Amino acid sequence: MSFALSAPDLARALIGATLHVRGCTGIITETEAYTPDDPASHSFPGPTKRNASMFGPPGHAYVYRSYGIHWCLNVVGLPGHAVLIRALEPLDGIAAMIHRRGRAAPLTTGPGMLAQALGITGSDDGRPFGTAEFHLVLGPPTEIVIGPRIGITKAADWLRRYGKKGSKHLSRPFPSSV
């Protein structure tokens, strides 16, 4: 697939896709889009050391540390565009996920949990998607629900959170989903 998309386009395309990370796999159920003109985006101030991979080639990972504790995984699109992977439906490697999480549930319903379950750390920052151990496979067309993003204060009303309609594997319900 081509990753050279705007963050909102890429965020919609990734809903229903399967993420493979070193033997663990899951279906992406929730994403958020961050564009360079978005005050809440790490790319908004321009390139820095931390966000360098956000301005690198499309189809690579941008991994950053959140609140000093967690790692969060993004897929880079066009320069300065990235999509935060917020939740997964676990498929394979669940035993490894439980081991890394230290509990049976919840495993992957939040960006920090998801990165921990899959063993993603800062060493994955800048890694290209497309190798046997680290890649994405698009799923069939999926019904998508849209809502405001979570956990931000700037541009909090922008409707740039995307979810797989009806999924049980979301960090939080969507306002419109019933």
Add this chain to the structure above:
DNA sequence: ACTCTGATGTACT
């Protein structure tokens, strides 16, 4: 069910 708070790396004022 809910609210509050601690943990703590990196970037910014």
Add this chain to the structure above:
DNA sequence: GTACATCAGAGTA
């Protein structure tokens, strides 16, 4: 010094 794309645990009800 302060803010932050978060989570888990403790407390209240």
